[in-house]
Amino acid sequence: METGRQLYKVLIICEESSARDTMRVLLGSMGCQCVVASSVPQAIAVLEQENPDAAIVDPRSFGFSATPITSGLDKIYARLGGRVVVLAEQEKEQEFKELLERYCIPSVPRNRLLQELWNSLESLFRPKEVLRRIANAARLVFDSFIQPMPAGVRGVSQVRARQLVYQSGSLMADLRIEPQTDSRNVALVGQIVDSDRPDRQFDSIPVVLHGPKGPIALVATNNFGEFQFNFDFEPSVTLEIEVPGEPWVSVALPSLEWAQRAVCAGS
Numbered sequence: 001m002e003t004g005r006q007l008y009k010v011l012i013i014c015e016e017s018s019a020r021d022t023m024r025v026l027l028g029s030m031g032c033q034c035v036v037a038s039s040v041p042q043a044i045a046v047l048e049q050e051n052p053d054a055a056i057v058d059p060r061s062f063g064f065s066a067t068p069i070t071s072g073l074d075k076i077y078a079r080l081g082g083r084v085v086v087l088a089e090q091e092k093e094q095e096f097k098e099l100l101e102r103y104c105i106p107s108v109p110r111n112r113l114l115q116e117l118w119n120s121l122e123s124l125f126r127p128k129e130v131l132r133r134i135a136n137a138a139r140l141v142f143d144s145f146i147q148p149m150p151a152g153v154r155g156v157s158q159v160r161a162r163q164l165v166y167q168s169g170s171l172m173a174d175l176r177i178e179p180q181t182d183s184r185n186v187a188l189v190g191q192i193v194d195s196d197r198p199d200r201q202f203d204s205i206p207v208v209l210h211g212p213k214g215p216i217a218l219v220a221t222n223n224f225g226e227f228q229f230n231f232d233f234e235p236s237v238t239l240e241i242e243v244p245g246e247p248w249v250s251v252a253l254p255s256l257e258w259a260q261r262a263v264c265a266g267s
Contacts, residue, residue, distance in 0.1 A: 008125065009033045009050060013043045013076075014058035014087075019110075023056060026117055026215055028248060029208040029240035040072035047079050054083035054124050056117075058110075077105065083124040085117070118214030138166035138173060138251045145258070162258070168249045170196040173241065175251075179259035184233040186259050192225040192241065201225070208240040233260055 010032045014020045024034045035050045037043035046052070055076055077084050088107040106123065108116045142165035161178040175190040188209070194200040202225030209216045211234040221227045231237075239251040 007031060007033055008054065009035065009052045010121070011043065011046055011050065011052040011055040011076075012036045013040070013055060014038065015060055016058070019058060022113060022218065023117070025206040025208065025218060025242060026113065027056075027121070028242055029206075029210065029215065030118060030121065032121075043072070044075060047076065052080070054085070054121065055080055056085045056087070056121070058087045073105075085120050085124065087113075114215050114218060136168045136247045136249050138168040138171075138249050140254075141165050141167045141172075143254070164253070166251045167195070169246075170194050171241075171243060171246070171249060173239070173249070173251055175239075175253075177253070177256070177259065179233075180230075184260075185230055186233055186256060188229040188231070188237075190227050190239075192221060192227075192243070202243070205244075206242045208242075210238040210240060212236060 008031065010027050012020055012023050012027075012034055014023065014036070015038045020036050020038075024036070027034050035046055035052060037046045043055070057073060057076065073084070073086075082105075084105050086105055086107045088109045106120045108120050142163070144161075144163035161176055164175045164177065166173045166175070172193050172195055173190055174193065175188060178187045178189075179185075180187060190207070192202045192205060194202075201223065202221050203223045205221040205225065205227075206218065207221065207227050208218050209229050209231060216231050216234070216237070217229055219227050219229060233256065235257055236255055237253050239253070241249040241251065243249065
C-alpha cells in the first residue's frame with residue numbers, strides 16, 4: 001500500500017557529508033526527494049537542472065564570507081520564491097544577519113535539526129497541501145497482546161513488554177516495546193530482516209521515529225539490522241525505514257497508552 005500523494009524536491013546546500021546525510025534522511029522521512037550541492041556555484045547549477053521546490057542552506061558552504069552569502073542566497077531565494085531555510089550559527093557576519101532579516105528567511109539551529117526542521121520546512125509550503133510522503137505502509141502480522149497466552153499463564157501476571165511484527169513485501173520489522181519502570185521513558189528495540197533472503201545484511205539503515213509533531217529521533221541499524229530507541233512517552237509514534245533501492249517503509253505503531261498504564265499499575 002502506498003501512502004501520500006505529494007512529493008516535494010528539496011535542495012540541500014552543505015559541504016559536510018555527515019550533515020547532508022542527516023538532512024537527507026530527515027527530509028526523506030518527511031516525504032521529500034532530495035538533491036545536494038556542496039558549493040554555491042554547484043547549487044546554482046542544480047537549481048537549473050533539478051528545479052527544486054525549496055532549499056536548505058548551510059552557511060559553511062559559503063565559507064562564512066559575506067559577499068558570496070549575499071549574492072548566492074539572493075539568487076536562490078529569488079528562484080525559489082522565498083522557500084529557503086538556513087541553518088543557524090551562533091556567530092554570523094552582520095551582513096548575513098541583515099539579509100535574513102530583510103527577506104524574513106527562517107533559520108534552524110544546527111543542533112536542533114531533528115526538533116525544528118519539520119515545522120520550518122512544512123511552513124514553507126503553506127497554504128499548499130501539507131507535506132505527504134510516498135511510502136509503503138507495513139501491515140501488522142503479529143501482536144503479542146492479541147495472541148492467546150498458554151494455559152495457566154493468562155491473568156497470573158501483567159506482561160509489560162509488547163512484541164510486534166510488521167511486514168512490507170519481504171521486509172519485516174520485529175519490534176519489542178517496553179515501558180521503563182518509574183519513568184515516562186519507553187524503550188523500543190527492533191530488527192529488520194528479509195523473509196526471502198535471511199542472510200541479507202541491513203547495516204547502517206536509517207530509521208526515523210516520528211511523533212505527532214514531527215521527528216523525535218534518528219538512528220542507524222547495526223550489522224544485524226538491529227536498532228533501539230529510548231524516548232519520552234508519546235501516545236502515538238511511527239517508524240520510517242529507508243532501505244536503499246526501495247520506497248520508504250512506514251510502520252504505524254498502536255497507541256502507546258497501554259505503556260503508560262503499565263507503569264502506573266506497577267508503581
